[in-house]
Amino acid sequence: MDERARTPWQALARGRYLRSAWPWRAAGYLAGSALTGIPVLLVLVLLTAAGATLSLVLVGLPLLALLGLVGVPAAAVERRRLRLVDHAPAGTPHRTPAEPGLLAWARLRYREQATWRELAHAVLHGFLLWWIDLVAVVTLLGLPLLLLTTPLQLALADNGAGAGAGEVKVVKLWLVTSYPVAFAVAAAGAVLLPALLYPLGALAGARAALTRALLAPRGRELQGMLAEVTRSRARLVDAFEAERRRIERDLHDGAQQRLVALTMTLGLARLDAPAGPLADRLATAHDEAGKVLAELRELIHGIHPQVLTDYGLTGALADIAERSAVPVTADLCSDLPRLAESVEAAAYFGVCEALANIGRHSGAARATVTARHTGAALLIEVTDDGRGGADPAAGSGLTGLADRIAVLDGTLTITSPPGGPTALSLEIPCPVTSSPTHRP
Template sequence: MDDAPRTTWQALSHGRQYLRSAWPWRAAGYLAGSALTGIPVLLVLVLLATAGATLSIALVGIPLLALLGLAGIPAAAVERRRLRLVDDDPAPSPHRVPAEPGLLAWARLRYREQATWREFGHAVLHGFLLWWVDLAALAFFLGFPLVLLTAPLQLALGGGEARIGKLWLVTSYPEALALAVAGAVLLPALLYPLGSFAGARAALTRALLAPRERELRGLLAEVTRSRARLVDAFEAERRRIERDLHDGAQQRLVALTMTLGIARLDVPPGPLADQLAAAHDEAGKVLGELRELIHGIHPQVLTDYGLTGALADVAERSAVPVDTDLAAGLPRLPESVEAAAYFGVCEALANIGKHSGAARAAVTARHTGAALLIGVRDDGRGGADPAAGSGLTGLADRIAVLDGTLTITSPPGGPTVLSLEIPCPVSNP
């Protein structure tokens, strides 16, 4: 059901339904399990601290003290799992994934994270205090009424005399039955504060070990970094493919074309000469297509002359005449930014040539010191729709990976204006 409680506190708001549900016993199990984790945590902390401090004189204890700082990580992982007893919402780990493999990279990252020290603080608090408090609350809210309920049984086992809860001396069954009735009344009444205490205890644990806001910020930052790494890896792979094709397959095709051309000169007219001529022409076409493919993967002009030269080059090759206003001295920018801007302008000019019916277009580019601003404008019919499969959707996704924005203004009748803004520092003036 959609309104089913997901936490102990939510279950408490349902009134009497709380007593008929499993939440009181889940709360009791959560508090009872605190000792099962608190005692081992206490022993580990004491042993590591004692051994590390004792052996630090001989430098042997320094690794133990270093390990002490990481002792809260496994304890916190167990506590986040235990939260499921009183909170159905998952509590994922706030730790980031190391950018490099290996134990050293993992340890270096963990020591720098605030989450590691929050977990260590929780381990100290849990081992020295919290599990004692949890057991005391459990003994009062649940153990005390259960002891009263068993007063007649204790009297029978005690041979006519029993001290109930170390407080009341009972010598008759009417007294024992009165205490049992009191326990039966107190038990459901005390289950409510039991659930409240377990909910507060779980909230404290979540605040220290899985803070939602910090966790989301950390995960968002990690996603942003991973997207940036993917873009960089993608651009590096494009350049590697471009180099392999340029230095390998293209050179072989050039050699083949020259060989076929020389062979045509040495063969007298006839069927063989015609076949060589056809092969020579076909090799020339393949070479031209390969050069266009290489240029589309990663244009060499972008590497050699930067974004200014690459945009001027693509403007010259455009099917529609293009006026360029490229800021003088446009600095060298990160490769991923230059590539995204270049292919964005290529896609825009290709769409202008195919769909706009424009007679002329214009490209502007400048760097403000903090961001790259590019504009592409045409005098076509307008009405451009990025959702119509023009390639602009993929371009917007590519710009978004770099935290950039793409906006299109294209009223019916034109003009169409495409604007790119990519925040980026100056890589090389």
């Protein structure tokens, strides 16, 4: 077999078709069509007849509903048979139900276009295609094989009727009574066989292409894979945010409380200690514990700010604007709804990074933060009147910010000509998860 060829059409075009296994794979694929087409035809006819007859007493309605799913198992078998003549993977176009159970599976299948394409293929295959395949195999392969066996047929006729008295009618058309004629017919069959293997392979390639177009279209496979990647990425983002919240809660309720207790203990010991080296060391330890506590609080705030949890994105952005090193005008929508935690966190830290860059690099005298929700996406824009020239490749944190927004299928756009101004825009697709939150 030509290992480079993946379909009969490719093998036909490369000139090694007859020296490969492709002719016999094509013949096996077409001949096996009857093994699946006959059961499919019987099931379609029986379900339709029983459902139509019993629908008068409502018993047949489930049978008619079941008729819509006949193509699902039939298509699974056809995708496996497709490997005979098409080496490209033929994955299922169906999605995995989000919930377990037969009802969830059936509900999803009835809503998918792939189910109805598979039903159309089952009807076409059961009523037409397997007949065409069988006739093609009998005509293109059976006829030359029958011609090739003419001498054998004549010998069997001789043995049954006496020497010299046998005769055989080939294909019910030509009467052969002598061995020279029989061998001439066999020679014709030997010439005809390789010639007819070419249209046999072409037909098998056409049938495989039709099956793939209906049951495993490559474009829809890619769409399904991209959809699954998107869903899995969203699940990873949610899991990441949940882990961040858990770390924040553990630090807040555990390490921070212990540090507070330690700071209070050191402060009391410092008050009770007499003046001297011990008091100085206690004062140093008390100050260090206070600094560690302040750093831990900043770390907790950086993991997931409490203001974002308590007041939502509007309150959190207002808090950022008030704490910014550069004066900020916050134009925030007062009825901004509660969004997914991952979206709110990405928007919050995006604005934090933008304002931090303005304070460190832009030389701006003023900045503006605007936030709106269009019903389908969150839009945030941060502008400043600085010197401009912001370059994400310069290590300003914008690359990491863009990656974080991209995980949520969002986009980050930066306009920063030399001399300014600079405008950073965030757009994150997100549905509304709860009622609006108001600025505190």
